Amino acid sequence: MRMLTVGVAGASGYAGSEALRLLLGHPDVRVGAVTGASTVGQRLGELAPHLAPLRDRELVETTPQAFADHDVVILALPHGASAQLAAQLPDDVLVLDCGADFRLVEEQRWTSFYDTPHACSWPYGLPELVRADGSKQRDDLVGARRVAIPGCYPTAATLALAPAFAAGVVAPDDVVVVAASGTSGAGRSTKPHLMASAVMGSMSPYGVGGGHRHTPEIEQNLSTALGQPVTVSFTPTLAPMPRGILATCTARLAGDPAAVRAAYERTYADEPFVRLLPEGEWPATGAVLGSNVVQLQVAVDEHAGRVVVVAAEDNLTKGTAGAAVQCLNLALDLPETRGLPTTGLAP
Amino acid sequence: MRMLTVGVAGASGYAGSEALRLLLGHPDVRVGAVTGASTVGQRLGELAPHLAPLRDRELVETTPQAFADHDVVILALPHGASAQLAAQLPDDVLVLDCGADFRLVEEQRWTSFYDTPHACSWPYGLPELVRADGSKQRDDLVGARRVAIPGCYPTAATLALAPAFAAGVVAPDDVVVVAASGTSGAGRSTKPHLMASAVMGSMSPYGVGGGHRHTPEIEQNLSTALGQPVTVSFTPTLAPMPRGILATCTARLAGDPAAVRAAYERTYADEPFVRLLPEGEWPATGAVLGSNVVQLQVAVDEHAGRVVVVAAEDNLTKGTAGAAVQCLNLALDLPETRGLPTTGLAP
């Protein structure tokens, strides 16, 4: 196969540099344009010294011209900046947007959390999402030329709970998700609460009471799995680690307890990137660092009448840039796993 | 006032050494016997080099004789070891047990989680616990000579949710608690999953689905607050930090949303160690390290129909040894705050 030219817009942020890390390991890809905003003219060697093979690359300005003759463009831009660039890229170029702009189908979900107009939605890039009819979201991604890559929290929460909803074994109105994220999930801009001195040795929530912008995305996905509306209470917390999300997800049991684990085994049996652990083993973000794998464990708490599912992922890999590469593979008819690590870096 | 002689049984563990740290700062206390098991004969300078003033103290064997002529004995012993020693200490000696042995009132709660016989229960050492009749648990502690110090998770979860139950604004049957703890909560014995290489950069749950022994204690406390049974889904997780618990606690809204925050303000207005933060500020374990303060924030998520309360505490201070000193003060008629830090160590 000929080499694909893949550019990255917003390469100095964490999502962008993770995309470059993965593209460097993809056998069918040649890294194309690497663009920034305030970082134009800087070398990747200064900005992202871990990307040694690209150390002498300079960031150029983010323009449609920068991506001329590209096969694929990955957008890792601030919220609201994707639509304009995407509109100027040819229709046959595959555009993968790591931002939130094109994820929400219903305008009302959008407007309750964002103050900009709702753009439109693109096929949603979570291949493993099981839908109410038993099909999977993967079907919408084969051959696509515009894909909205999921948020990092929604990826973990959705993969954790969708099988239970699709199987009808949990109730739609009392879902609780509490998730801990490493600091890279909050991006690269310097803020007081993200300073090392403030973070190390401390945990704290950010946003309590439903205000997080990922809530409607989780609800959209679980509603897709159930075939009817689901509401979610979501609390994100910041953990003293650079990468990783651990999502503890619970819903009220509304079916046969024995059917719960079976639903997960059935849904994910053939998925290369979703791993239901054997009973007695627990997900750990440290086991999936740099890997595109999500680890799950599920339990039924009959005493409390709830299903509890815990998911561990790398927020930058499966949670962002790995999902983009996975969708690239699907859209362009490559093997879905091409270039994607399933081995993590530990300890 | 004359100086109290206070001994610590199990001083080489984290709870015991934290008790010693606090006792060294208590103006009315003289540190008495310091005992261990496998560490007998070792100096505190080797075992707990942060306790500089006690560096030359040697640990002696844990026997009743070691505590002869003591006013107070703090037990920081493995599960099951407290009852025997306590029985051999005179009735007028104040015994504060940091273990689980005497916390649960109902035998049935005990036997569902422990395989030893249920001993009995002692007054429960959480002074700020508001009860269904509006009184507080503090009443049971004044003058007591045996006190069961609460577990670290139950302290956070109970202080987070009891006011809502006492005020009748949440429902008793869909309570979810997800809490992250630093590693000191798991004690000092060497285990593979507690090694630095395994913990740093990683989060993981331990026990999913209701099996944690702290669940019945949380349920007992919330039932005390409500005046009728409460069931709880509790998931503990291990965070890459040495100290601190962040507990995210949610319950179904069952009353006037406007009454929720008012219940917390009313309950904790005069409490020296429980701090409801102003709206817009979030609890952080890093703000209470070494301090006896619990920080709380409460929010009503009307969209999801749930009350969300987040609590931050130091698991070894307010979560264990600070609570013991607070109960010592109450039991012996000292000012409740004597010797207890409200200032944390940060950053």
Add this chain to the structure above:
Amino acid sequence: MRMLTVGVAGASGYAGSEALRLLLGHPDVRVGAVTGASTVGQRLGELAPHLAPLRDRELVETTPQAFADHDVVILALPHGASAQLAAQLPDDVLVLDCGADFRLVEEQRWTSFYDTPHACSWPYGLPELVRADGSKQRDDLVGARRVAIPGCYPTAATLALAPAFAAGVVAPDDVVVVAASGTSGAGRSTKPHLMASAVMGSMSPYGVGGGHRHTPEIEQNLSTALGQPVTVSFTPTLAPMPRGILATCTARLAGDPAAVRAAYERTYADEPFVRLLPEGEWPATGAVLGSNVVQLQVAVDEHAGRVVVVAAEDNLTKGTAGAAVQCLNLALDLPETRGLPTTGLAP
């Protein structure tokens, strides 16, 4: 004794908030004015939530008037800002400067590292510094009204090496100091290399080859100990922890190996805040967090012909604000240890 009114200029930085933490625990002190610059009008509850007793204090502007009728003013200001304020404070007010402005005696040492004019020097606030004649720096501090508080690295390196120089057992021309500091040493301003995502899991040097501004201060101190010039190669590194300095200090053996440890024992036998550990025990920053103690271990490497001394301190306590309080005690004729913790927070 009447209560002293002590103000802090620059209270929103880490040195300033650590000074407040210690002052809150000092029995003879009342916290006076608390001033800032860009933070004027903010509450300490927002800026430093660990200082619970001061949560409702608002920062006021840093002016001489703010400190009217104060007994003591602690300056925790950016480099270059201390001189002007100090000049406007009455001569009988004790002024303790945590900045670098007044530390260097010789103008030439100053001008090789700073581009501002050399102000003058104040008595140097390291009481335990042993001088060539066997006296200690403490003598200059009793009754002083202006004191220059040492830098955090120089405190560790000086206490580690001065006894060997004063005893004449090491050579002055091949001193090497390599030190690791927690991130709080770099201050509170937000910089990319101090972000949690950049720091956690990583170590890096900052400045290699002698350019660090603390080098002349270390050399000045060791020259004081020896009575003739000493040159030092100093490399600071940034460690993934919020607090603490571990300084590994080596010098060429130039005397009787057996005299080395004896020199340390003699120098520090009666020092309440410097602890030479028993042979076989190693200093750890984790053992002195929040404490004013410096731990030392010394060894003679006869094979390499060098003396190696390792020092552990809390950079904000003994390395900055604790030293200020210690000098306050000395200057105002209080017991030197008053209000200063010798117990650390661990684990």
Add this chain to the structure above:
Amino acid sequence: MRMLTVGVAGASGYAGSEALRLLLGHPDVRVGAVTGASTVGQRLGELAPHLAPLRDRELVETTPQAFADHDVVILALPHGASAQLAAQLPDDVLVLDCGADFRLVEEQRWTSFYDTPHACSWPYGLPELVRADGSKQRDDLVGARRVAIPGCYPTAATLALAPAFAAGVVAPDDVVVVAASGTSGAGRSTKPHLMASAVMGSMSPYGVGGGHRHTPEIEQNLSTALGQPVTVSFTPTLAPMPRGILATCTARLAGDPAAVRAAYERTYADEPFVRLLPEGEWPATGAVLGSNVVQLQVAVDEHAGRVVVVAAEDNLTKGTAGAAVQCLNLALDLPETRGLPTTGLAP
């Protein structure tokens, strides 16, 4: 090329599991036998869950028979256990020993640090080591069938200092190396000082005064570079991070300062895994996590008369298992960089 069968003896330790991580990414390798001792019968999914593709592999006993028909065997065994197994493996099997047993050429260096008899020495697996005659150690590795993989500290210290010695610009008798290592360098066995609660937030030395077993290995290498004996003062410290070594290495300047940087540029210009950073950029262990790259920066401190070189590496990759794979490639005439990551995982 046909696939090579590569087995790993001691696969449950950190060096062994890192070898497996790299072998999984090597295009010419098939993972053969995976052996342990106390872990025989356990699945890699339990022991090393990050190695997802090998999750169902069970560890078998470490015997010569287990490695029948293998092309390569990587030994990651405790000190002293390699010789016996190696002696039973056929001469034409490539054996790469990650332990210390075969590194030291001179018996006297061995016996001063080890209490077992000196076995013999194998070709030393540090290809980039420049020798006094300007050749490199790589020459000894092409076609070798027994290779002693260097220790993690010696790799960093040697690459940092050898060019200066080979160029004759530093003196042999006052070399100081102070290095910080992540906890994985201390191995996987559970010890109190390696517990997360003890390590996080703390730095400490382990061994002060020349007693570390890596000292003679560093001296051997630098003597090779200089062509005459070199003595080294080496102090290792433990840093609160799982991986990485930052080595600060200094030696007395003994030549033209301008020749120093040139020596490094010349030595490493064509090395794929050693990177001399541009002036003004600093090595960081966080930039080489999981990568086989060593970052260097060199400076001449004319004031102190010393050359200072700082090296950052991943102790498990270039410091151990990456070096083994690099030597495998050299020994078996594969491209030296085959299967070895030069991209790190960051942040």
